[in-house]
Amino acid sequence: MAINGLSKMAATALLLVLAIVPAAIAVTYTVGDTQEWSSGVDYTEWVKGKTFRVGDVLEFKYGSSHSVDVTTKAGYDNCDTSLSTVNHSGGDTKIELKTAGANYYICPTPGHCLNGMKLAVTVVSGTPAAPTPPSSTPGTPPTTPDSPPAAGTPPSTPDSPPAAGTPPATPAPPPRQSGASKGVMSYVLVGASIVLGYALWM
Numbered sequence: 466m467a468i469n470g471l472s473k474m475a476a477t478a479l480l481l482v483l484a485i486v487p488a489a490i491a492v493t494y495t496v497g498d499t500q501e502w503s504s505g506v507d508y509t510e511w512v513k514g515k516t517f518r519v520g521d522v523l524e525f526k527y528g529s530s531h532s533v534d535v536t537t538k539a540g541y542d543n544c545d546t547s548l549s550t551v552n553h554s555g556g557d558t559k560i561e562l563k564t565a566g567a568n569y570y571i572c573p574t575p576g577h578c579l580n581g582m583k584l585a586v587t588v589v590s591g592t593p594a595a596p597t598p599p600s601s602t603p604g605t606p607p608t609t610p611d612s613p614p615a616a617g618t619p620p621s622t623p624d625s626p627p628a629a630g631t632p633p634a635t636p637a638p639p640p641r642q643s644g645a646s647k648g649v650m651s652y653v654l655v656g657a658s659i660v661l662g663y664a665l666w667m
């Protein structure tokens with residue numbers, strides 16, 4: 466039974482590693498996606514559903530009439546280019562998100578920020594309890610299980626019978642010898658892999 470406890474620890478350790486590793490991979494976001502950094506794009510919509518982490522990169526792609534100013538909240542709110550701290554130009558700017566918190570960017574070309582060419586990104590640190598996949602449909606609110614169904618919407622699948630607990634109609638007896646030995650064999654292999662992985666990981 467010591468092996469069993471070890472296996473549980475190893476499995477837990479492996480699950481933790483599997484959960485942490487994908488979150489540690491930095492993501493490069495092309496600001497505005499195919500619309501890039503340009504006039505007439507709603508960047509408030511673009512950030513919805515995205516989680517920006519320390520180490521992720523914002524890539525601004527833009528034409529020659531645009532550039533990218535790093536600014537403050539006041540600079541963002543008021544489109545005040547006198548508050549800009551850094552200006553990037555050249556058509557392709559990659560900015561790594563180095564610290565958690567709010568980051569603000571505007572286009573300093575006169576009139577562009579006032580027309581919406583402004584981006585506010587909130588960066589989070591650490592690993593999330595429940596990672597949220599990026600939404601492919603911007604503007605769609607996340608589905609909350611506690612929200613009541615909209616009026617006129619029928620409840621989901623009322624006719625489907627419960628799957629759990631339903632016994633199979635014809636329980637065919639499995640071939641004893643080969644099936645049992647295969648089951649034991651795969652159990653041993655999986656257990657050995659987990660113990661080996663645990664040993665290597667430690």
Ligand SMILES: [Cu+2]
Pocket residue numbers: 503504530531532572573574577578582
């Ligand atoms: Cu611009």
